[in-house]
Amino acid sequence: MTTLKKSLGLRAALLSLLIFAAIVGLWQIAAQPPAASGPAVDPEYAKLVGAAAATGAKSAMPTPADIGVTIWKHLMDPFYVKGTNDKGIGIQLAYSLGRVLLGFGLAALFAVPLGFLIGMSPLVYRALDPFIQILKPVSPLAWMPLALYTIKDSAISSIFVIFICSVWPMLINTAFGVASVRREWLNVARTLEVGPFRTAFKVILPAAAPTIMTGMRISIGIAWLVIVAAEMLVGGTGIGYFVWNEWNNLSIANIVTAILLIGVVGLLLDQGLARLTKLVTYPE
Amino acid sequence: MFKDPFDPKTLLKPRCSCGGDHAPADHARLSAVPASDEQRFSRVVDAAVLRAVFPVDAQRRQFLKTVGATTAMAAISSVFPLATAREAFAQGGAPEKKDLKVGFIPITCATPIIMAHPMGFYSKQGLNVEVVKTAGWAVIRDKSLAKEYDAAHMLTPMPLAISLGIGSNPVPWTMPAVENINGQAITLAIKHKDKRNPKDWKGFRFAVPFDYSMHNYLLRYYVAEHGLDPDKDISIRSVPPAEMVANLRADNIDGYLGPDPFNQRAVFDGVGFIHVLTKELWDGHPCCAFTVSKEFATQNPNAYRALLKAIIEATAYASKQENRKEIARAIAPTNYLNQPETVLEQILTGTYADGLGAVKKDPNRIDFDPFPWNQFAIWIMTQMKRWGQLKGDVDYAKVAADVYLATDTANMMKEMGLTPPDPSKKTIVIMGKAFDPAKPNEYVESFAIKRS
Amino acid sequence: MDRPLQRPLISVEGLARRFGDSNQPAVFENIWFGIDRGEFVCLIGHSGCGKTTILNVLAGLDQPSDGAVIVDNREIDGPSLDRAVIFQGHALLPWLSVMGNIAFAVSSRWPSWDRAKVQDHARKFIELVGLKGAEAKKPSQLSGGMKQRVGIARALSIQPKMLLMDEPFSALDALTRGMLQDEVLRICADTNQTVFMITHDVDEAILLADKIVLMTNGPGAKIAEIVVNTMPRNERHRNDLHRHPQYYAIRNHLVEFLVNRSKAFDQEIADGSYDPRRLKLVKPGLAAVNPPAEVVPLRHTL
Numbered sequence A: 001m002t003t004l005k006k007s008l009g010l011r012a013a014l015l016s017l018l019i020f021a022a023i024v025g026l027w028q029i030a031a032q033p034p035a036a037s038g039p040a041v042d043p044e045y046a047k048l049v050g051a052a053a054a055t056g057a058k059s060a061m062p063t064p065a066d067i068g069v070t071i072w073k074h075l076m077d078p079f080y081v082k083g084t085n086d087k088g089i090g091i092q093l094a095y096s097l098g099r100v101l102l103g104f105g106l107a108a109l110f111a112v113p114l115g116f117l118i119g120m121s122p123l124v125y126r127a128l129d130p131f132i133q134i135l136k137p138v139s140p141l142a143w144m145p146l147a148l149y150t151i152k153d154s155a156i157s158s159i160f161v162i163f164i165c166s167v168w169p170m171l172i173n174t175a176f177g178v179a180s181v182r183r184e185w186l187n188v189a190r191t192l193e194v195g196p197f198r199t200a201f202k203v204i205l206p207a208a209a210p211t212i213m214t215g216m217r218i219s220i221g222i223a224w225l226v227i228v229a230a231e232m233l234v235g236g237t238g239i240g241y242f243v244w245n246e247w248n249n250l251s252i253a254n255i256v257t258a259i260l261l262i263g264v265v266g267l268l269l270d271q272g273l274a275r276l277t278k279l280v281t282y283p284e
Numbered sequence B: 001m002f003k004d005p006f007d008p009k010t011l012l013k014p015r016c017s018c019g020g021d022h023a024p025a026d027h028a029r030l031s032a033v034p035a036s037d038e039q040r041f042s043r044v045v046d047a048a049v050l051r052a053v054f055p056v057d058a059q060r061r062q063f064l065k066t067v068g069a070t071t072a073m074a075a076i077s078s079v080f081p082l083a084t085a086r087e088a089f090a091q092g093g094a095p096e097k098k099d100l101k102v103g104f105i106p107i108t109c110a111t112p113i114i115m116a117h118p119m120g121f122y123s124k125q126g127l128n129v130e131v132v133k134t135a136g137w138a139v140i141r142d143k144s145l146a147k148e149y150d151a152a153h154m155l156t157p158m159p160l161a162i163s164l165g166i167g168s169n170p171v172p173w174t175m176p177a178v179e180n181i182n183g184q185a186i187t188l189a190i191k192h193k194d195k196r197n198p199k200d201w202k203g204f205r206f207a208v209p210f211d212y213s214m215h216n217y218l219l220r221y222y223v224a225e226h227g228l229d230p231d232k233d234i235s236i237r238s239v240p241p242a243e244m245v246a247n248l249r250a251d252n253i254d255g256y257l258g259p260d261p262f263n264q265r266a267v268f269d270g271v272g273f274i275h276v277l278t279k280e281l282w283d284g285h286p287c288c289a290f291t292v293s294k295e296f297a298t299q300n301p302n303a304y305r306a307l308l309k310a311i312i313e314a315t316a317y318a319s320k321q322e323n324r325k326e327i328a329r330a331i332a333p334t335n336y337l338n339q340p341e342t343v344l345e346q347i348l349t350g351t352y353a354d355g356l357g358a359v360k361k362d363p364n365r366i367d368f369d370p371f372p373w374n375q376f377a378i379w380i381m382t383q384m385k386r387w388g389q390l391k392g393d394v395d396y397a398k399v400a401a402d403v404y405l406a407t408d409t410a411n412m413m414k415e416m417g418l419t420p421p422d423p424s425k426k427t428i429v430i431m432g433k434a435f436d437p438a439k440p441n442e443y444v445e446s447f448a449i450k451r452s
Numbered sequence C: 001m002d003r004p005l006q007r008p009l010i011s012v013e014g015l016a017r018r019f020g021d022s023n024q025p026a027v028f029e030n031i032w033f034g035i036d037r038g039e040f041v042c043l044i045g046h047s048g049c050g051k052t053t054i055l056n057v058l059a060g061l062d063q064p065s066d067g068a069v070i071v072d073n074r075e076i077d078g079p080s081l082d083r084a085v086i087f088q089g090h091a092l093l094p095w096l097s098v099m100g101n102i103a104f105a106v107s108s109r110w111p112s113w114d115r116a117k118v119q120d121h122a123r124k125f126i127e128l129v130g131l132k133g134a135e136a137k138k139p140s141q142l143s144g145g146m147k148q149r150v151g152i153a154r155a156l157s158i159q160p161k162m163l164l165m166d167e168p169f170s171a172l173d174a175l176t177r178g179m180l181q182d183e184v185l186r187i188c189a190d191t192n193q194t195v196f197m198i199t200h201d202v203d204e205a206i207l208l209a210d211k212i213v214l215m216t217n218g219p220g221a222k223i224a225e226i227v228v229n230t231m232p233r234n235e236r237h238r239n240d241l242h243r244h245p246q247y248y249a250i251r252n253h254l255v256e257f258l259v260n261r262s263k264a265f266d267q268e269i270a271d272g273s274y275d276p277r278r279l280k281l282v283k284p285g286l287a288a289v290n291p292p293a294e295v296v297p298l299r300h301t302l
Helices: A002-030 A043-048 A064-076 A089-120 A122-135 A140-151 A154-179 A183-191 A196-234 A239-248 A252-280 B024-030 B038-053 B057-067 B069-079 B082-092 B108-115 B137-145 B157-164 B214-225 B241-249 B262-268 B294-299 B301-318 B321-331 B341-349 B374-386 B396-403 B406-415 B440-445 C051-059 C098-109 C115-128 C144-157 C174-191 C202-208 C247-268 C284-289
Strands: B099-104 B128-133 B151-155 B173-178 B184-189 B205-208 B235-238 B255-259 B272-277 B288-293 B351-353 B359-361 B428-430 B433-435 C010-017 C028-035 C040-044 C066-071 C083-086 C162-166 C194-199 C211-215 C223-228
Touching (some): A043 B351, A043 B359, A064 A252, A089 A122, A089 A154, A089 A196, A140 A154, A140 A196, A140 B137, A154 A196, A154 B137, A183 A196, A183 C083, A196 A239, A196 A252, A239 A252, A239 B241, B099 B108, B099 B137, B108 B151, B108 B288, B108 B321, B137 B151, B137 B157, B157 B173, B157 B288, B157 B396, B173 B301, B173 B396, B173 B406, B184 B214, B184 B262, B205 B214, B241 B262, B255 B262, B262 B272, B262 B351, B288 B294, B294 B301, B321 B341, B374 B433, B374 B440, C028 C051, C028 C211, C040 C051, C051 C083, C051 C162, C051 C194, C098 C115, C098 C144, C115 C144, C144 C174, C174 C202, C194 C202, C211 C247, C223 C247, C247 C284
Parallel strands (some): B099 B128, B099 B151, B205 B235, B205 B255, C040 C211, C083 C162, C162 C194
Antiparallel strands (some): B173 B288, B184 B255, B351 B359, B428 B433, C010 C028, C010 C066, C211 C223
């Protein structure tokens, strides 16, 4: 059984490697600069344009090798500061992470208690439901102009956008988790004459914790998606700004580097919360 | 306002000409808001020194009469570092705020704003300016309105739009200096290299950087002059400059009238060619501007002056051909434009590849001239009116004078030893058609293709 | 007025419950009975007659539409640590260990106790139900019988004045059920616990109960009569219960009630002899040992 499992894992890893190699190989071949086919151009002209344009072609995609070099370059010096608009990729990631964690943390502080209230009171649930239903599907970035206009601070605005996009899954999941705590567990607390606060913390919270954590996991995923877009819009700092700045320069290699790093950080955030979810999950 | 203390006929003691109950020499010390002209500062300094040397007015007059003003100054300079004092005083309208944030869009139009940072024009004025790259025109407008930026790079029509409340709440905005003139181009996709006559452009999809931009108005003007209605025969959409090349490459658009470096960048990447420079439509048209809110200018007059001075100096420096290569090198890094140096050099020097295999030379492809001609503002408003952005009647001359601060710029230029042009003498000819700023309504009416 | 001067420990007086508005027929009404200290009382009836509702009212988890429950001469107005409930589905908190579940109850009973004292106390009851060594296990790691033992330990650990059990063994297999029944019998004997239990298992009732309250079918369910289990506690053993001379008499009486009388009770009392406040105490077991002439012979239908 275990050997079978092990060999399955091994085979899956091998297959992953194979797929990776195939993608990289195909990419490398596809991204080869075309052989000079266009008309020979004036060498003076050739000096003024990119290598591809000099041969009458469009500039090519960078090869995986180019990207490897770019990633290596960034990883070797991730924390440099060469002015307001040019900071190392590590610093940019730190800015983005800081914004996400701040916005997400504030959202959790807001959504979990409110979700508790909504979950425990059918009255509050009904009263707030129309607001939640209307606000929930609004794209977080649609809040950006409103935030900029009212808050008048782009840094706080992007944190607000993170807040507003991560609040809903947590709010809804907390309310749902709290509302669906098994009646008999609440009855246990009642027959033991447990006070409302102790019931909330000792019975309802642990009972709803897996659902709440699932909401948090959804939220942080959305927050990480949104921060990149928000920073592309607002600029200044952060990995989203980095992507935008390199897009300005049409530097695909840098953009791919950023995409990979965004993916890795997103994965780590998700796995971190998955771990936490596992800690509070109970089998019945 | 201040009398020359070296004029023997002047009585120094009695009262300050500002009307305050203090001696003129004490004026600078006592008034929180000093007067605006630098020469006045030197006189204040001179007067103070002179008064210290000759406390009695009669003696001073006697002394000046005997030796003459020049000698008097020289004599005093020998014992007192007058020049240093003047300079200290000039800056001693010390900026109310030294740490300033100036927003810019990474295009060559912003060259003076950007280069002033690495080349030290700001620090020379005692300012610690942070130039902040910004993602788009709407964002730079919102961040400016939110006071996150103290001053910002905008398109010349934007301060007019903001002041008029088009596209945002009306906020008094001022434009003390134009950044660049010329420097834009119509870039077309390589596949259209044989469609050089705009009459063949029916159905083309064009991009401009912003609705309220010279780019939009020039493109509309250009196609309209060739008989195409820009709202019906072609489509024009607003696309951030950086995305223009990517969109052209992806065949989402057929061309754009955009700011550099993105015209030259399309050539560099083999994606497009330069169909026509905007210079060929209107030689000397304004494009981008240095703008501040009226509130910032009135609340921080010294910081505002210092900033404006830095910008005008940088603009003057940039207008000299021989400096252009150095500037290209200074603004190419990631921190600023984040572009290949050769692209910037081609734009700034005007020796460039056109995208069709030819090397062209036009030293005035982009030029830098800070003077905010009110006629520019009036022309822009006629186009806002022509294309239906501006509804109702507008006092063209008044709005132009309120927003385009030609007087401030002229004063500053004089102070810096530059010769400001005569604000009334500006002839505007666009594609062979003259514009009379005195008759804006008639001008709008004269077009066959228009919305209003 | 008519009430006895000396009330039993628990006195159920005129209980009724209807769902919805007052025009709806009551699930049960006019329920009167009492439980004395140390007594083990079982309530038998068909599903839907409101057995669980009566237990919930006794526990304070549900409100009656009419009537009251008097415990120790005081009307109850909510749940109390004096009345511990053993739930049908054990209702353990799945995120807590065996020890955690019991300690939660103990520290609710005695909030001032420190951790060590709470755990010591809890451990005694874990041992009482034979779960020594399983303290750290989570409910999901326990079998159904073990879970119910934890439920019993939790209820006993708060040393209540009475235990309320809602079909505690119905979800268990026969073997486990038997073992737990023995266990409950032993523990109740040891602690002289007052117990009110709902069941629909006739044998379970005969094995455990001192009195068996018979409830008719709803709606408008009533208590038909109270059967006194005349088999002394020390003669009730699960393995040879069926050999006891009174066993079949009692069993048949109960089965007869469940199969026939519970449906047709209203016709039976058409003569107006029924008084819900003075229920008949019947002793079918004694009739079997020395049949008195006046007792109607039982119909053995099963």
